Amino acid sequence: DARVTQTPRDKVTEMGQEVTMRCQPILGHNTVFWYRQTMMQGLELLAYFRNRAPLDDSGMPKDRFSAEMPDATLATLKIQPSEPRDSAVYFCASGLTTPSSYNEQFFGPGTRLTVL
Amino acid sequence: QKEVEQDPGPLSVPEGAIVSLNCTYSNSAFQYFMWYRQYSRKGPELLMYTYSSGNKEDGRFTAQVDKSSKYISLFIRDSQPSDSATYLCAMSHVYNFNKFYFGSGTKLNVKP
Numbered sequence: 001d002a003r004v005t006q007t008p009r010d011k012v013t014e015m016g017q018e019v020t021m022r023c024q025p026i027l028g029h030n031t032v033f034w035y036r037q038t039m040m041q042g043l044e045l046l047a048y049f050r051n052r053a054p055l056d057d058s059g060m061p062k063d064r065f066s067a068e069m070p071d072a073t074l075a076t077l078k079i080q081p082s083e084p085r086d087s088a089v090y091f092c093a094s095g096l097t098t099p100s101s102y103n104e105q106f107f108g109p110g111t112r113l114t115v116l
Numbered sequence: 117q118k119e120v121e122q123d124p125g126p127l128s129v130p131e132g133a134i135v136s137l138n139c140t141y142s143n144s145a146f147q148y149f150m151w152y153r154q155y156s157r158k159g160p161e162l163l164m165y166t167y168s169s170g171n172k173e174d175g176r177f178t179a180q181v182d183k184s185s186k187y188i189s190l191f192i193r194d195s196q197p198s199d200s201a202t203y204l205c206a207m208s209h210v211y212n213f214n215k216f217y218f219g220s221g222t223k224l225n226v227k228p
Contacts, residue, residue, distance in 0.1 A: 004159070031214065042118075042220030043160070043204060056215065091159055095214070102148045102167070102213045107159030 002026045004094050004108035012114045018080040021111045023092030024073055031097040032075040033105060034060075034067055038088045046090075049075065050097060082115045089113070119143050122205055122219030131228050135192040139205035139219045142186065146207040146217075149181050151190045154202045154221065163203075164190070195226045 005024045013019055025032050033048040047057035052069040060067065064086075066078045079086055089112050093105040122139045129135055137151075147168055152160035166172045169183045178191040188207075192199055205219040 042122075043206075043218040045215060045217075048214070056212075093159075097214045100213070102165070102208060104162055104165075105214075105216065107161065109157075109159050112157075 004092055004106055006090075006092050006108040006111050008111060009109065010112045010114075012116065013082055014116050015083055016081045017115075018078065019082050019086075019113060019115075021077045021090055021092075021113070023075040023077070023094075023108060025075065025092070025094030026106055027073070029094035029096050029106075031095045031103075032069060033093040033095075034075070034077050035091040035093065035107075036088045037091060037110070043091070046077070050099075079113075082113075084115045087113055087115050117142065118220075120205060120207060120217050120219045123222055124220055126223040126225055128225045128227060129195055131195060131197060131226055133195050133226070135195050135199070135224060135226075137190040137192075137203050137205075137222050137224070139188050140186055141188075141207055141217075143207075143209060143217075144183070144186065145209035145211060147210050148208045148213060149179070149188050150206040150208075150216070151177075151179055152204040152206060152218075154204060156201075160204055195224075197226050197228050200224055200226050 031050045034046040046060040047067045089110045093107045095105045097103040150165040151163040154160040164179045176193045180189045202221040204221040206216045
């Protein structure tokens with residue numbers, strides 16, 4: 001049963017600390033998406049990669065957020081320094097996509113981040 | 117104003133009722149329309165997607181798209197307590213099929 005996995009599932013940290021969230025996409029998928037979900041804003045796309053190359057990070061605050069794919073089986077989202085307004089659930093999704101067609105995205109279980 | 121608007125609810129109905137969930141949008145370039153279901157503390161999962169206008173049916177679920185009104189709907193027939201979840205609409209446009217714009221979600225509670 002192929003699934004997207006995310007670690008940690010829950011993270012509580014203090015303001016100013018670095019936070020790293022990890023995602024393992026479904027084997028064979030070429031695209032990884034990072035989303036953030038809050039009550040106020042709903043589900044928002046932060047960034048996405050195809051074949052490990054960043055395609056769009058326009059939804060991500062550039063000063064403190066960074067996203068990388070060190071290899072095809074690992075994507076990371078880092079926040080440094082973290083702030084209370086970053087408290088949210090962060091989802092990773094993966095898919096087998098092409099630029100010219102719609103393709104389903106499969107979501108992981110999310111990382112619930114609380115910044116005190 | 118967000119590109120996709122969705123009433124957050126909550127919507128509470130008795131078991132067996134027909135449920136209607138709706139979204140409106142502002143960007144006429146949207147061509148793909150999706151409905152996701154999200155259970156508490158889980159990731160969204162795709163229920164249905166449609167391309168352009170029209171209806172699509174899958175079991176108890178029917179998705180409708182009215183592009184002239186920029187309005188999409190999801191109907192659930194014979195609703196079950198297991199349908200209790202948050203339902204999110206999502207859309208993408210012809211310029212970037214893979215960039216999804218989500219509504220904020222409607223929380224549905226089906227009472228036994």
